[in-house]
Amino acid sequence: MIKVLITDDEIQIRKGLRLKVDWEKEGFEIVEEATNGKEALEILENMDIDLVITDMRMPIIDGVELAKRCHIEFPHVKIIVLSGYSDFDYVRNSLKQGVKDYLLKPVAPDELEEALRKIRQEIKLEKNKEAELIRINQLANLHLQEMQEQYILYLVKEERLQPYIVKERLKQLKLEELLNVNTKAQFITVEIREYDDSIKLEELSFQMLCREIAKEQEGTYLFNDPSYTKMVQFLQLLDSETSTRTTQLVERIQQSITKYLKVDTVIGIGNVVSDLTEYRTGFISSLFAWSQSQLGTRSQVIDQTITREEVFFFSPDIEKKVTNAIEYADMHSFKENLHSILGGKKNHSVSSFSFSANHLLFLLGSQAKKYDIETNDIQNSIWNCQQNIWKLNSQHKVKDDLIMLAQLIMERVRHARFSNQTLIESVRNYVDLHYASEISLTTLSTIFHINSAHLSETFKHHVGKNFSDYLVKLRMEKATELLKDNQLKIIDVANLVGFSSSGYFSTVFKKHFGQTPVEFRNSITGSG
Template sequence: MTSYKVILVDDEQWNRDLIRTFGQWEQLGLQIVGEAEDGEAALKLVEETRADIVITDMRMPGMDGVQLMEQMHVRFPAVRMIVISGYDDFNYMKQAIRYRAVDYLLKPIDPKELNTILQKCAADLAAATQSRALPLELSRAIASARQLLHRHFNELNLAGIEHVLELLKADLGEALAQPAHLERVVTDLLLALKDMMNANSLPDDERAAAGSEVFSTAGKAVDFIKEQYRHALEQLIASRKYKNKLNLEDVRQYIERHFAENLSLEQLAKAFFVSKEYLSKVFKQEFGRNLTDYILGLRMEKAKVWLLDEQLSIKAVAEMIGYEDVTYFYRVFKKHYGVAPGEMRKNREV
C-alpha cells in the first residue's frame, strides 16, 4: 500500500473536521494534503498537490460540487471523486454518476460507509499504479515517521527529527530501487513539512529543488529531507528564541492550533525558551487562569459548540478535542458544565 493524497472540499469547517475525524487515513494509506471552501480553490489545490482523491460537498458558494466535478472530469480524469451531500436529491446523484464519482454519500456521514469507500479508492489507485506501489510495511513506516516528525518539530527537537529519518532510511533499504518510489517518499514528507510550517505561521519560502540525483539512493533522499527539516526548524527557533521577550499571544495562538494534542507546561516552556515557572506565572497574570485550566476551557468551549450540531456523534466530538476515552470526556464535561454532553445537546439553552 502506498500513500495517496486527499483533499477535502466543503464551505463549512465542521464538515471538514468531521470527515477528518472519521476517516481511517493512516490505516488506509491516505493523507489529507489540503482543504478548500469552494470548487475553484479545490482545483488549484489538486494542481499544486497532485491529489489522488477529492471528497466534495455539493452545495457551496461560488463553484459548487457539480461544476467542480465537471472541471475535474476534463482536467484531472484520474482523480477519484467522492460526493457528500445533505440533500437526497436525484439530480445531484445523476450528476455524480455522469462524472463517474466513486460514490455518493448522504449526511450525516456514516463512518463505516466513508471508510469503505475510502478503502475502495485506495484499492483502485493501487491497482492503477501497481508499478509504483510501496510494500505495506514501508507505507506504515512512512506514516509513523510523519507522526513523529510532527511531534519533534513542534518540540524543536532536531536530534529527534534526524533519528526518525535515520530509522526511515533503514526501512527504505533496497525496497525502493526505483527513483519513482523515492520521489513519492520525498514528496510526502515535504508536504508534511509544509503543513508544519503553516501551523507555526512560518513563511513557506522557496526550498532547494530536488535534483534527479536525490532519488538515486535512499541515503541521498533522506539527507535531502534532513536538510529541509533542519532549515525549517532553524526558522522556527529563530522566530521564538531571538525575540526581546516572551510573546504570550504567540503562546495563546500555539495552544489554539494544538489544543487537541497532549500539551503540557513543560513542552510549551521548552518550545518558547523560558522556564516552566516563568511561563506559568506570566500566563496566569495575562489570562487569569493557569495553563492547564485554559486548555481545558478551550476544549470544553469547542465541545459545546460541536455538540449542538446533532450530526456529530458525542464520540466524534470527544475525539475532535483530544479525548480518546469517551467515558473520561463525559466526566470532564459534566464537571465543567454541570450537565452531561447528552443533556447539553437536548437543552440548547443550558
C-alpha cells in the first residue's frame, strides 16, 4: 500500500477526503493526518510516507513552504496541493517545488482518483527502477567479492608474488587492510563432517552460512580451495597476536553451523603470520592443524602451532625443486625430493612429517590448478590423500599416496604441455583469472615455460585472436559488470580490470563499445 498523509487545518476537509474515493481499492492507505505544515514535517520525520495531500493555506507552515521543505528533506515524497480558485497562479508556480499535482476545491472524486492513479503509476515505476538498481548493485558487489576471494586464494597458492603488483592489486580490490604493517593474519580451516555427498544443497548452505558470518566480522574474509571441496577457509586479520578475535569467530562458526545445519564441525587454526609472503605457510598450517583432528563426527577445534624449525625445513629452494619436478614430469626427481623431505630428516616428529606432507600435497594441488586439470578424479585423489595424512596410520601409505597423485598430475601436465590445444586452454584459464594484473606474453611464457613467439602464434591459432586483443576484450567484458555498481568510481573500475589510467581506459572502452564508460553506466541506470 502507498502510505498517505492528509494535511489540512479543517477537520471537515480531512474527513471529506477520506470519503471521496475507495483508497484501499486504489492501492493507498491514509496512515496519518496533520493540521498544519509543522505537524506534517514532524510526522514525515518519524513515519514512512509516500504521498502528502496538503491544503494551500494553513497556519504556521503553509502548503507551498511544506512542499519546499519536503522537496529538500524528503525528496521521495510526492505532493498534491489543494487550493481555491483565487490561488490558481500561486499553486501553479509551486509546481516547481516538487509538487506533482494540484486540485481545486471542492475536490471532485474523479479528479482525485485520476491524480492518485498518476501518482501510483509513478511510484510503481520508481520502485521497479530502484529494485532493478539494487539487483544490479548486488550482482556487481558479488562480482567484486568473487574477485577478492580469488585473489586471496592466489596469494596462498601462487609461486611468484611480485610485491609491487600485489600491493597495487590489493588496493584495487579494496583489500588495503591486508597491507597494514601492524596487522597480523590467521587462517582458519572449517570442515563439516559426515554429510551426504549426494546432497549438494547442504554443501552450498554451508558455504553461504560461512560467507554471511565472514561479512558480519570486521577484517574477516572467506575463500575456498577447489582442491578441498568439503571445506571453507577464513582469513582473520588481527591487530595483535591475541587469540580473542579468533576464539570469538570460531565459536560463532560452530554455534551457527550446529544451529542451522545440524552437523558437526572440525576447525583447524593456523599460525599467526605477519606478512603477505607468509600467507602460504599460514594457510598450510591451518590445514595441518585440521589434519590433527580425531576420527569421528564430534565437533573439534585444533590450534596446534607449527614451530619455526618445521616451517624452515620446507625451504623455498626445496619447494622450487618439487615444483620443477612436477612441471617437467620428472618422477625420479620428485621421488628423491619426497624421500628427502619425508624420510631424510632424523627423528622426524609426527607434526613435522604431517606438515611437510601437507605442503607437498598443497604444491601438487597448485600445479593442478595452474594447468586447469582439477578434474573430479584429481580432486578426489587430493582429498583421499589428505584423509590419509590426517589419519596417519602409516607414513609409507602417505608417501605412496603422494607418489600416485604426483604420477596422475604429471601425466595431465605432460599432456597439457605436449598438446597445444590443452596448453593454450591452461594459459587462457590463467589469463581469465589474472586479467587485471600486469600480464603479458613474456610473463606467461615464463610461467608456463614456453617460448613467447611460439606461445603468441599458438594462442592466436587456437583462440582465434591474438593475445592482446583477447586480453582487452576480456577486460572490457569485466568492466561492463563492474560499471553497474554506482558505488565504484570510473577510476576504480579501470584499476579493477587492469588499467592504471582512467583516461586510457575510457578511450579503449569507447573504441570497443562506441560509448564512454560514463555513457554506458547512464544507459544502464537511466541517469544522466
